[in-house]
Amino acid sequence: MYTEKVMDHFTNPRNVGELENANGVGEVGNAKCGDIMRIYLDIEGDIIKDVKFKTFGCGAAVATSSMVTEMVKGKTIDEALVISNAAVAEALGGLPETKMHCSNLAADALHKAIEDYRNKQQKKE
């Protein structure tokens, strides 16, 4: 069903947890659908210095969350914004068809977190 890479990220997810000093947090999904992903960003200047996630969901949900955190760590906001859900799935070597829509939302969570960061910055200004 899942690729080896998906199983690796599910078994040993990178960057699990919360960031006390997160300046951007994004959450997508809901418990009703069986998937919730929350991404915490620590952004300095334009750079994503640290990132963590918490996910309630299936194997694909956990693996995409883990994958996206790896993909953005150290990247600029602009680089992060071009990462799509499809790109995350691809980086994992693909996802089963049935998982492409409901559990492949990690990039959305990332984008929401960036949006949250920008909103907060604007308020500060």
Added chain:
Amino acid sequence: MYTEKVMDHFTNPRNVGELENANGVGEVGNAKCGDIMRIYLDIEGDIIKDVKFKTFGCGAAVATSSMVTEMVKGKTIDEALVISNAAVAEALGGLPETKMHCSNLAADALHKAIEDYRNKQQKKE
């Protein structure tokens, strides 16, 4: 499918052939249905002295023909007339359901042969 007795009568049919001096011949069935039985009787006084048959048909048709000849040889006409198709099937230890109607006509052929004998006798008188 068939009882051992049926198979015995099919393999070693009793009284196959024609009777040159038959004084009663009866035929039932037709080639279209796949079953024709012809019975030859040699009747002296009231007694069936000899009997033979020829049959085109399935295993049940052959076996019932053979069986009925055994059942009537040496019997009186009246005894022969009470033999039914069902009695022949029973004497063979039963027939498959699908064969009870189309291939179980030997007693009918016998009765026809007796009828033929009686008609001929009447004409003689």
Added chain:
Amino acid sequence: MRVYLDHSATTPVDPEVAALMMTYYTEKYGNPSSVHSFGREAKQALEQARSQVAELIGATPQEVTFTSGGTEADNLAIIGTAEALRKKGKHIITSCIEHHAVLETCEYLGKNGFDLTVIPVNEEGILLVEDVKKAIRPDTILISVMHANNEVGSIQPIAEIGKLAKEHGITFHVDAVQSLGKIPINVVEMNVDLLTISSHKIYGPKGVGALYIRKGVRIVPLVHGGGQEKRRRSGTENTPGIIGFGKACELAGQRMADDAKHQTKLRDKLMNGIQERIEYVKVNGPLGEKRLPNNVNVSIRYVEGESLLLSLDMLGIAASSGSACTSGSLDPSHVLLAMGLIHEIAHGSLRFSLGRQNTEEEIDYLLEQLPKIVERLRMMSPLYDQVIHMKQA
């Protein structure tokens, strides 16, 4: 260590059954419709299997029609009755916890001119006879209720519904796929007209099932052709499969009491063990006699079912879940939802279904591993935050 705890999904074929089948694949391979000896030996074994199946459900062999499985038998029962009785009425009653093979078939008919009433269940997953009674209309032609539920093991009041159906002259179909071989079935005592059973849930081969059709009950065939199975189900008979099913039924009859005793013990050990070792756990389905001896179903809050399954799988433990993610649909188990569970909790449910070969050691292993898995996933879960915060406070 490989621990199979998914016997409600399917079972291994009993070695004795498999060995018997082999003979009919490679040596006695005749077509039972054939006149010759190859055909006759197949036919004879086929009819012996029919008797073995009939025996286990209290039917006569003539009342057993073989199919390609439980799903086809359910379809034949429901569509076949609807077609046979469409002039008499258009109303069909079923329950909300039926297997998809029944529910989808009823819904197919619902879209093709029939009326459907779907009876609810209580929080134990058991349907109330009173509700069935209320649903009956003058044009009701069929009631279809399962004997035991595949997800939560709840046993339904079949004999009482059967009595009701009989009083009203309504055809009564029972899906007994999960109860066969686990608890006694008697179609006469239960007043059942049509009963679905499946081979691969009782250590027989996949791709074989049967529909009991009470003598005199009319049904239109689903599959047309050579007229096999007394014109009720055409197609060259799957003789090796059917013969395997027959043998499996014979063995099930012999072993039912022992199996039930053994599995009930493991079931209760597992159910209690999980509750002792893990917090925020809910047992789904009834307790005691109203539950199949081999079913355990629990909801583990704040985690999702598929993640649990994958984690168990990596330790060699095979189970199943009511999670939407394991079914390819968006909603979690319709059975758990019907029992009143909220989506969030239903998603985190696990079913362990025991079998003949399971041991205490296997249950111990599971009870040792599961808490660690749950802990790990909960630490990853945003839903668990509130609990952590509550605990810290």
Added chain:
Amino acid sequence: MRVYLDHSATTPVDPEVAALMMTYYTEKYGNPSSVHSFGREAKQALEQARSQVAELIGATPQEVTFTSGGTEADNLAIIGTAEALRKKGKHIITSCIEHHAVLETCEYLGKNGFDLTVIPVNEEGILLVEDVKKAIRPDTILISVMHANNEVGSIQPIAEIGKLAKEHGITFHVDAVQSLGKIPINVVEMNVDLLTISSHKIYGPKGVGALYIRKGVRIVPLVHGGGQEKRRRSGTENTPGIIGFGKACELAGQRMADDAKHQTKLRDKLMNGIQERIEYVKVNGPLGEKRLPNNVNVSIRYVEGESLLLSLDMLGIAASSGSACTSGSLDPSHVLLAMGLIHEIAHGSLRFSLGRQNTEEEIDYLLEQLPKIVERLRMMSPLYDQVIHMKQA
């Protein structure tokens, strides 16, 4: 000596196939829908089998839907198309020599609001493309014609009919149960939309078949439930059976040329041998390229088919017949009648269908025994009297 010459009825399972299946009965027994490793290993093997089947008919794996056999696949093709296209039209074309799985299904639809045209055949048992063309109406939704006939081995002009169907935008179904593994099949070159195949005719297990459904062709399922096989055929997959079918297809592909050569040789030897040794014999069906390599069909005048079969059977020889008595119906083979044979002669027909394992010695044995049997039965036959009298005169 036991000589099996009824391979068109069913074949033994190849030992390699049977051995493979065993593994999936007793070890890798998971339900392919399950998430765990037991499920995944079953799923993977299932998909490999799908590729093996697709390969043999020139399809892509996604176009292969597994069923419980040829009969169900025929039903799914015909009823599924009729339901899917009922708004478009009500007219169905088929031939008079189809298998009952097609004919009975078409007749069932005929009784349920559809119009049927049944195309005749010539005396060789081959249908004329011209006749199909004439039968097409603006409301024709389906043409169903078999690739090779099961009784007389006649091969139909499928590619030409496929072209015609395509030109008219009509769904084209082909029952290829008898041709699979015997002569090449390519669904693309033949312009086929739906193709029925069955495992137990090609040394695979009984109870398994498949329907090729060309990408884009719509079909309503026959069996509703868990949504397996991309919702086209619900029910727990018969994985061991399907895996066996896949392997059998692979082997059939490898051996097809050799098998055909071997069987054509035996076929011609048998066909000629019978004609040399027995008087008043008629060969049914075409000769040469238009005939399946493994089919021999002869009418032996003045004797009845079942009697011939029983007599052969007692010598260990298994064959089949077009006699009404072997089918439980009153009429002999509808195929032989359609070819213009009179009842009387059709009743006395025999079919010998050759297989991979048959030898020259077996054919010699048959050719030695058959004349004696015929002689014995003819001496018993009232129909033969005229011949005897003619000879004596």
